[in-house]
Amino acid sequence: MSTTPAQRFLRDAAEKSADLVHRELIRRGMESYDAAHLAGRARIKDWEAARQKCQEIKREAINHLDRYLLQFEEKVTSRGGHVFWAANGEEACTYVRNLATRLSVRTVVKSKSMVTEEIHLSPALEKVGIKVWETDFGEYIVQLRDEPPYHIVTPAMHLNRGQIAKLFREKVDPGIDSDDPAYLMAAARRKLRQAFFAAEMGISGANFLVADAGVLAISTNEGNGRLCTSIPRIHVVVTGIEKVIPRLEDLAVLWPVLATSGTGQGITTYSTLIGGPRQPGEVDGPEEFHVVLVDNGRSQLLADAEQREVLHCIRCGACLNICPVFRHIGGHTYGTTYPGPIGSVLTPHLAGIKEFKHLSYASSLCGACSSVCPVKIDLHHHLLQNRRNATEAGATKSSERLMFRAWRSAMLHPRMYALGGWSMRKALRIIYGLGLAGSILDPMRVWNRHRSPVPLPSESFRARWRKSLGAN
Amino acid sequence: MTGSRTVSLFVPCFVDQLLPEVAVDTVKVLRRVGYEVEFPEGQTCCGQPAFNTGYWNEARPCAEHFVQVFKHADVVVCPSGSCATMVRIFYADLLAKSPLREDAIALASRTFELSEFLVKVAGVTQVGATFPHAVTYHASCHGLRELHLREEPLQLLRQVSGLKLIEMARSDECCGFGGTFAAKFADISASMGNSKAESIAATGAEFVTAIDPSCLLHLQGILGKRQSRVSTIHVAGILAQEKS
Amino acid sequence: MAQTENPSRDRILERIRAGLGTVVPEPAATRTERVIFEPINNPLERFQQECVANLMECSLTADCAASAQQLAKVLQSLPEGEAFLQDDPSLRRLVELAASRRTVRWSSEGAPSEGSQATVTLAEALIAQTGSILVSASCGGRGASVIAPCHIVYATVAQLVPDLATALSCMSQQRSLDRNSFACVISGSSRTADIEKILVQGAHGPRRLVVILQTGT
Numbered sequence: 038m039s040t041t042p043a044q045r046f047l048r049d050a051a052e053k054s055a056d057l058v059h060r061e062l063i064r065r066g067m068e069s070y071d072a073a074h075l076a077g078r079a080r081i082k083d084w085e086a087a088r089q090k091c092q093e094i095k096r097e098a099i100n101h102l103d104r105y106l107l108q109f110e111e112k113v114t115s116r117g118g119h120v121f122w123a124a125n126g127e128e129a130c131t132y133v134r135n136l137a138t139r140l141s142v143r144t145v146v147k148s149k150s151m152v153t154e155e156i157h158l159s160p161a162l163e164k165v166g167i168k169v170w171e172t173d174f175g176e177y178i179v180q181l182r183d184e185p186p187y188h189i190v191t192p193a194m195h196l197n198r199g200q201i202a203k204l205f206r207e208k209v210d211p212g213i214d215s216d217d218p219a220y221l222m223a224a225a226r227r228k229l230r231q232a233f234f235a236a237e238m239g240i241s242g243a244n245f246l247v248a249d250a251g252v253l254a255i256s257t258n259e260g261n262g263r264l265c266t267s268i269p270r271i272h273v274v275v276t277g278i279e280k281v282i283p284r285l286e287d288l289a290v291l292w293p294v295l296a297t298s299g300t301g302q303g304i305t306t307y308s309t310l311i312g313g314p315r316q317p318g319e320v321d322g323p324e325e326f327h328v329v330l331v332d333n334g335r336s337q338l339l340a341d342a343e344q345r346e347v348l349h350c351i352r353c354g355a356c357l358n359i360c361p362v363f364r365h366i367g368g369h370t371y372g373t374t375y376p377g378p379i380g381s382v383l384t385p386h387l388a389g390i391k392e393f394k395h396l397s398y399a400s401s402l403c404g405a406c407s408s409v410c411p412v413k414i415d416l417h418h419h420l421l422q423n424r425r426n427a428t429e430a431g432a433t434k435s436s437e438r439l440m441f442r443a444w445r446s447a448m449l450h451p452r453m454y455a456l457g458g459w460s461m462r463k464a465l466r467i468i469y470g471l472g473l474a475g476s477i478l479d480p481m482r483v484w485n486r487h488r489s490p491v492p493l494p495s496e497s498f499r500a501r502w503r504k505s506l507g508a509n
Numbered sequence: 510m511t512g513s514r515t516v517s518l519f520v521p522c523f524v525d526q527l528l529p530e531v532a533v534d535t536v537k538v539l540r541r542v543g544y545e546v547e548f549p550e551g552q553t554c555c556g557q558p559a560f561n562t563g564y565w566n567e568a569r570p571c572a573e574h575f576v577q578v579f580k581h582a583d584v585v586v587c588p589s590g591s592c593a594t595m596v597r598i599f600y601a602d603l604l605a606k607s608p609l610r611e612d613a614i615a616l617a618s619r620t621f622e623l624s625e626f627l628v629k630v631a632g633v634t635q636v637g638a639t640f641p642h643a644v645t646y647h648a649s650c651h652g653l654r655e656l657h658l659r660e661e662p663l664q665l666l667r668q669v670s671g672l673k674l675i676e677m678a679r680s681d682e683c684c685g686f687g688g689t690f691a692a693k694f695a696d697i698s699a700s701m702g703n704s705k706a707e708s709i710a711a712t713g714a715e716f717v718t719a720i721d722p723s724c725l726l727h728l729q730g731i732l733g734k735r736q737s738r739v740s741t742i743h744v745a746g747i748l749a750q751e752k753s
Numbered sequence: 754m755a756q757t758e759n760p761s762r763d764r765i766l767e768r769i770r771a772g773l774g775t776v777v778p779e780p781a782a783t784r785t786e787r788v789i790f791e792p793i794n795n796p797l798e799r800f801q802q803e804c805v806a807n808l809m810e811c812s813l814t815a816d817c818a819a820s821a822q823q824l825a826k827v828l829q830s831l832p833e834g835e836a837f838l839q840d841d842p843s844l845r846r847l848v849e850l851a852a853s854r855r856t857v858r859w860s861s862e863g864a865p866s867e868g869s870q871a872t873v874t875l876a877e878a879l880i881a882q883t884g885s886i887l888v889s890a891s892c893g894g895r896g897a898s899v900i901a902p903c904h905i906v907y908a909t910v911a912q913l914v915p916d917l918a919t920a921l922s923c924m925s926q927q928r929s930l931d932r933n934s935f936a937c938v939i940s941g942s943s944r945t946a947d948i949e950k951i952l953v954q955g956a957h958g959p960r961r962l963v964v965i966l967q968t969g970t
Contacts, residue, residue, distance in 0.1 A: 047694070050694060050697050051696040054696040054699070054700035055696070055700070062949075065949070066949065081789060081790060082788060082790055082791045083788060083789050086787035086788070086789050089787070090789060096779070100773065100777070102769050103773070106766075106769075116934060121759055122759055122761050122765050124761040172957065174948075175947035178947065191946070191947060191950070192947070193948070194947075194949075197949060198948050201948055218948040218951045219953045219955075222945060222948075222955070222956055229957065230867070233957075249925070250924075250925065250930045251930070252930050252936075258943065258945060258946075259945050259956035259957045259958065260899050260957040260958020260959070261956070261958075263895070263957075263958060264899060264957055266935075267895035267896045267899065278765070278769075284925075285925050285930075286918060286921045286922055286925065288917070288921055289916070289918035289921050292917065292938075300946070303806075303940070304885065304938070305940070306807075306940055306944060306958070307939060307940075308938040308940070309938075310930060310935065310936045310937065311934065311935050312930050312933075312934050313934045314934060315890075315934060316890070316933070316934045319891075319894060319933075319935075320860045320863070320890070320894025321863075321864035321865075321894040321895050321896050322890065322894065322935060326934075330765075332765050336768040336769050336772055338772070339769060339772025339775070340772035340774075341775070342776070342778075345772075361683045361685065362697055362701070364704075365697055365704070366697060398562075398694070399694050399697065400687065400690065401683050401686060401688075401701070402561065402687060402690075403650040403683035403687070404650055404651075404653075405681075405682075407654070408654055421561065421563075424561070424562060425563045425565050426563075427563055428564055428565070428566075437562075438564075441559050441564045441567040444558070444559060445570060445571060447553070448553040448554045448556070449553070449570055454522070454553040454554070458522075458525065461526070462527075483692050484692070484695075484730065486695060486699075487696075487699030487702070487730070487731065487734060488699070488702075488729075488730025488733065488734050491527055491726060491729075491730065492527055492729075493527070494526075494527065494528075494529050494530075497525050497529055498524065498525045498533065499525055499550060501529060501533065502548050502550075503550075506533065506536055
């Protein structure tokens with residue numbers, strides 16, 4: 038018996054909402070992020086001006102997407118690189134798999150790329166016997182646990198050091214005898230170093246595709262992305278088509294803003310620019326360079342006048358960090374590649390509105406996400422639009438449609454509304470008087486599951502007004 | 510609108526039915542600072558529940574009814590950040606193709622949340638209130654992020670005689686009500702409410718206040734279930750208190 | 754790539770152009786250029802402050818002799834093992850003056866080996882705003898700034914630029930990325946905070962980043 042994504046979501050959300058250990062771990066992680074983020078913003082003189090500038094850069098890029106993609110492609114190919122345009126995940130995986138097979142690749146080292154998660158690239162390669170090593174420390178940890186990343190920036194934030202030490206003892210080295218983070222990192226470094234030097238292919242993502250210089254920009258801290266793109270003889274970049282920016286100089290504001298929003302840093306340790314394979318005269322570097330541009334539903338969003346700006350997302354993770362829903366249910370509950378507010382807005386466009394519209398309702402529309410988005414995407418209003426779109430597409434429950442039609446009738450007739458309100462209060466008073474609060478007869482039983490019953494005044498305001506308050 | 514001393518009262522439907530004292534206190538405060546109050550009895554609901562759940566076709570006639578009811582008003586005041594937001598921020602979109610679009614936009618420009626009206630229109634922060642208790646303030650989302658009311662409620666509370674205002678950690682974190690969210694995703698809503706209740710408890714305050722009665726209704730329920738000693742009270746409720 | 758090898762290319766471009774046919778109302782562009790970053794009045798001071806915050810080591814030296822002495826000191830503090838150096842006359846001179854007993858491999862001989870204990874390179878520029886080193890493929894290759902546990906950069910104060918905007922603008926003007934397939938703005942030692950958001954210095958890249966910053970000739 039299979040469950041729908043919506044059913045799985047409700048079940049997992051209920052479980053996680055009650056998990057106080059999980060909540061505390063996430064709370065501590067987010068508290069640390071909050072402090073770092075504020076400190077990071079203080080380093081920027083005019084944060085609102087920075088957001089404005091980033092929004093303008095991305096708007097220009099997306100509004101001329103074809104021109105900038107072609108400019109990027111031209112420069113990359115002029116340096117001997119290859120650019121492949123993939124309509125969907127399957128085409129992208131096929132291209133990379135064929136390339137790997139043709140070049141006798143047995144081992145791949147991967148640095149973090151959410152797009153490769155989206156298209157399920159690792160399983161596609163493993164299916165043909167290629168060993169794929171996730172080298173980003175957090176990704177490596179969740180790979181060992183055979184689970185998806187919990188968060189787009191900090192993939193293993195749901196685990197404590199004890200759990201990671203135990204995992205390493207089982208899967209990395211039985212001699213692991215400490216849960217000190219530095220010790221565990223050193224163990225991972227030793228293990229992965231062998232992979233870096235043995236791998237024939239390195240796969241990376243890209244934070245930005247710089248059109249005028251024809252380079253990709255990758256922001257990392259660990260150095261694994263650097264090693265993946267320096268040592269193996271083949272470098273493959275898998276990226277969404279929307280990552281384009283017009284000019285190299287745009288990075289002067291995008292780099293600090295991405296780092297500030299993502300981790301609270303002024304800039305990530307390595308801000309790398311790569312434009313092709315090793316050029317004649319260079320000491321080292323890959324002999325082959327391939328950029329896979331993935332569409333997978335993105336070009337469709339361009340036509341959506343209301344939501345085209347969703348393509349401006351720079352995948353910083355700030356909306357996940359601030360979202361109170363995310364903080365209570367965690368990243369895995371969403372069941373999608375992209376969790377949090379951006380995931381809830383984007384997933385119906387990439388993976389279908391009928392299956393994933395429930396995510397747009399799993400929000401109190403508090404607007405915190407929109408207030409922190411460094412490119413000023415109006416996320417919470419897009420959730421509202423998704424709800425409207427779902428209703429217009431007839432994708433809502435008929436019982437709900439009927440209910441709102443009845444509601445509308447009542448609200449258009451003040452006397453009917455007043456009578457309805459009075460009846461409801463009267464009925465509830467009787468039901469509660471009989472001690473039936475929370476029972477099947479209680480229309481407020483969902484409310485009463487977690488809360489004490491609502492007050493039931495004997496008189497509505499309008500009754501009172503009419504009786505005594507009317508005179509000024 | 511300039512110089513008019515008559516305010517039309519917009520009472521959210523659930524305040525009318527479940528929290529009438531919020532509206533009663535709003536009337537009290539407005540009269541105390543020198544305004545006459547009229548209550549158009551034809552009003553029912555601004556349409557927010559249907560609108561937020563995606564049922565814009567059902568919300569629209571509701572909104573049109575609202576615009577007709579308040580068409581004559583010089584200024585509209587509402588003791589709810591979310592309901593004032595519905596009119597001010599969302600009516601233009603919802604009624605974009607309606608013959609009442611212009612009326613709606615005009616109405617929006619003269620519709621205010623209570624604290625906003627007192628501080629920015631009436632120009633007062635001292636309303637002669639006394640409330641000698643420890644109070645913590647929850648910054649409701651709509652008022653904060655849609656109407657940009659960060660300071661106004663606090664300015665009013667700071668002028669209340671005897672009131673000890675204690676700041677809570679993450680006062681601007683959502684309480685978890687979210688309208689139909691509370692029914693559709695009850696567990697998450699309650700979880701968020703309980704986190705907020707913990708922040709409230711940590712302040713040691715006797716009361717939690719806000720400009721949104723929906724937040725307070727939700728928190729009242731959450732706090733009640735936890736058998737907390739903290740009570741909820743709307744900002745209007747505090748401002749209406751005089752020296753006994 | 755030929756049309757037959759990548760049929761989706763044209764289809765995607767077509768879809769993009771069709772999508773962009775939808776007009777999205779845009780707000781009027783802001784005319785006034787707001788200042789986003791605080792202007793930097795004392796680049797050297799700022800660079801040194803940022804180095805401290807980035808957990809980098811920055812030593813000011815007066816001349817070649819002092820720089821060589823500093824290099825010798827750092828090399829001596831490291832475990833046994835080869836040092837990889839960018840093959841440049843200034844580094845050849847520096848190594849000679851340093852008179853270190855360590856085995857040395859030059860970039861002209863090939864890429865750094867897996868067991869290198871240190872790499873020594875020049876930089877394209879230093880950036881005060883973020884306490885960064887800008888390196889390119891010309892600075893001993895890609896691996897030179899990431900393979901060994903210690904990366905040493907030999908630079909002069911004349912190479913210091915105030916901010917990222919200046920550095921990127923220079924790169925554009927000089928078309929550095931037409932001549933180099935790789936460049937990197939390095940702002941500290943490698944690190945991770947993937948376990949409980951606790952900062953660990955030294956992840957896959959160097960644990961130590963040392964800047965020998967020469968003020969004189």
